[in-house]
Amino acid sequence: MxxxxxxxxxxxxxxxxxxxxxxxxxxxxxxxxxxxxxxxxxxxxxxxxxxxxxxxxxxxxxxxxxxxxxxxxxxxxxxxxxxxxxxxxxxxxxxxxxxxxxxxLGSQLSDDSDFSHKSxxxxxxxxxxxxxxxxxxxxxxxxxxxxxxxxxxxxxxxxxxxxxxxxxFSSKPQPQQFTLLVRSIPVPPGSSCSETVEQFFKEYHPSTYHSHSVIHRSSKLLSLITDAEKLYKRFTQINQKSDAAQRQRRNGCLACFGHKADSSDHYEKRLRDIENDVRKEQSSLAGKEVSAAFVSFKSRFGAAIALHIQEGVNPTEWIAEEAPEPHDVHWPFFSLSFIKxxxxxxxxxxxxxxxxxxxxxxxxxxxxxxxxxxxxxxxxxxxxxxxxxxxxxxxxxxxxxxxxxxxxxxxxxxxxxxxxxxxxxxxxxxxxxxxxxxxxxxxxxxxxxxxxxxxxxxxxxxxxxxxxxxxxxxxxxxxxxxxxxxxxxxxxxxxxxxxxxxxxxxxxxxxxRIFCGDNADxxxxxxxxxxxxxxxxxxxxxxxxxxxxxxxxxxxxxxxxxxxxxxxxxxxxxxxxxxxxxxxxxxxxxxxxxxxxxxxxxxxxxxxxxxxxxxxxxxxxxxxxxxxxxxxxxxxxxFLPLFKAFPAECLIKKDKQDQDDSNMSEFYDKLSNAYSDPTLKPIKFDGRHDSHTTPLLDSSDV
Incomplete structure (x- = not known):
């Protein structure tokens, strides 16, 4: 060039x-x-x-x-x-x-062209x-x-x-600092994963164990709730149209044939159908446990000890790793088996x-x-x-x-x-x-x-x-x-x-702004x-x-x-x-x-x-x-060890600071449900009837 x-x-x-x-x-x-x-x-x-x-x-x-x-x-x-x-x-x-x-100033290439054409x-x-x-x-x-x-x-x-x-040191207590993800849990016959986890950690970590949340296979439920959220967005956009004629659609194939009907009623009916499917799927999740759970502890140091020691005799069981932030969890992962x-x-x-x-x-x-x-x-x-x-x-x-x-x-x-x-x-x-x-x-x-x-x-x-x-x-x-x-x-x-x-x-x-109005999602x-x-x-x-x-x-x-x-x-x-x-x-x-x-x-x-x-x-x-x-x-x-885990000096010092914090009891209450699967929570649609604001599945059921 x-x-x-x-x-x-x-x-x-x-x-x-x-x-x-x-x-x-x-x-x-x-x-x-x-x-x-x-x-x-x-x-x-x-x-x-x-x-x-x-x-x-x-x-x-x-x-x-x-x-x-x-x-x-x-x-x-x-x-x-x-x-x-x-x-x-x-x-x-x-x-x-x-x-x-x-x-x-070198002359190895012997370029005699003028300056603008020099290579x-x-x-x-x-x-x-x-x-x-x-x-x-x-x-x-x-x-x-x-x-x-x-x-x-x-x-x-x-x-x-x-x-x-x-x-x-400057951050407030965060759930991920007190929590581990434990996988490959050996569940004995006749027992549930939740019972196994609680019994194990109460026995081997009695002074630091706080609570746990067992993971369920909720990929189908997640898909249903995603569909419901998309439908609700369309439902709210249609309801924003003041002209009734703009809300009309044909109820036939591809919305091009059949009688005209109110789109708002159409989407409301579909939302109710999905809600029923969500309730049925949630009610059946109790038997769809994954051999994994989020286990929370009363202190950061207690969580660190559980993370860095081998929990069971078999190293392929009770595998612990750091938990991410609750809103950072990629829930579909837990539906994947080891072979997948x-x-x-x-x-x-x-x-x-x-x-x-x-x-x-x-x-x-x-x-x-x-x-x-x-x-x-x-x-x-x-x-x-x-x-x-x-x-x-x-x-x-x-x-x-x-x-x-x-x-x-x-x-x-x-x-x-x-x-x-x-x-x-x-x-x-x-x-x-x-x-x-x-x-x-x-x-x-x-x-x-x-x-x-x-x-x-x-x-x-x-x-x-x-x-x-x-x-x-x-x-x-x-x-x-x-x-x-x-x-x-x-x-x-x-x-x-x-x-x-x-x-x-x-x-x-x-x-x-052109097709959905200023209040688009x-x-x-x-x-x-x-x-x-x-x-x-x-x-x-x-x-x-x-x-x-x-x-x-x-x-x-x-x-x-x-x-x-x-x-x-x-x-x-x-x-x-x-x-x-x-x-x-x-x-x-x-x-x-x-x-x-x-x-x-x-x-x-x-x-x-x-x-x-x-x-x-x-x-x-x-x-x-x-x-x-x-x-x-x-x-x-x-330096790299400081990016993989915080040292005991920092963890213990931070735990001692929390002992003087009057808000820790409230934090521990929230910690128990911090890692609850969001698909198990009730779906809520503003402006809908009360059935959408009541729990679809109580957490104690799972």
Missing amino acids: ILSALLTSVGINLGLCFLFFTLYSILRKQPGNITVYVPRLVAEGKRLLPTAGWVKKAWQPSEEEFLSTSGLDAFIFMRMFIFSLRVFSFGGIVGIFILLPINY LDSFSISNVNNGSNRLWIHFCAAYVFTGVVCYLLYYEYGYISSKRIAHF RWIGKLVAIVVCTALTILFFIPVAIVQGLTHLEQLEIWFPFLKSILRLAVVSQVITGYLPSLILQLFLSFVPPVMIMLSSLQGYISWSQIQKSACTKVLWFTIWNVFFANVLSGSALYRVNVFLEPKTIPKILAEAVPAQASFFIAYVVTSGWTNIASELFQLFPLLRNLKD FEAPSIPYHSEIPRILLFVLLGVTYFFLAPLILPFILVYFCLGYIIYRNQLLNVYVPKYETGGEFWSTVHNSTIFSLVLMHIIAIGIFGLKKLPLASGLAVPLPILTLLFNEYCRKR
């Missing part, structure tokens, strides 16, 4: 960003768009119209205010941007003011002469940059750990592998667009059009990244679906699993597949020959620098701006960590990897993180509602991904110094990945 093609891409994306910012500034002030641009405030009952100066308002809240408002997960999400800004601010200074001039490779390490002593500056930069990144990683891990502990969960995990692995292989097709298309000579071979009748300067610049500089991004947009929903099949007990675990899948899918298919296929070096056995990996990557990665610079501009800048604009929620809101969204975190970490990977190879990428990445910091801060304050709290467990994914990026940079450095006829530098770079992995191991021992 030549410099003018990159400038074309930058111009197009700057224009799109400016358009999104302008439309956002206009549309956010319209009262009808309040549920699009400040849905969190609407959900909290703060019906305030958006005002000008949104950047200032997003910047104003302090760290503590943001943490208390948005939660620890959102706080750590924003720390990703702060960490990245620090890393690439330092990297940008070194890369732009030291490494870039050295690369440009972007002229700004990369590929242009430095083989055997040049200037390469030692790149060698020193790699060591210094690694040291700075490791220091910042250590600082962030320690800082976030302290925030996690402080957040724990095992099959689900197998299916997820197979589908992920197949999806990874099939994704090579759009990657091949994208790489074909970056090489005009290849397109001319494929489509000879377009040769005259492809040779037009404007067309070639748009195709090579903008279109490839756009197409790749469109294909990638389908990946996160698929990974969520696959993770939900694996039997996780909570939505947060499903999203964390999907986050890992999306991250490694993105790294492989956006980075490695483009690098290896684009340079015509891809072979099935590349990674089966460890000695050749540094050399192959050293040849392939710098060759794709221009593509990834354009990718940062296209996928990074435009996506960030479109996040602010909220195109799809805006269109959905417009549809609801509304629910504030939660931030999709499983798609956003991998996207951000990909740009971290690109910045770290190309730090000394092609430092021209660093200013574009720095702009991306600057935009991302202020935009996501605004979104987390006004748009996204926290639906669950993991206690900052996503940070370990950020840390591990950054370590991977550093090690990848080191492997490429070993290969590039060898290719550049500087074997001594190649040999001296070997300790870099070893030292980085040792640092990572130290961080795992030092």
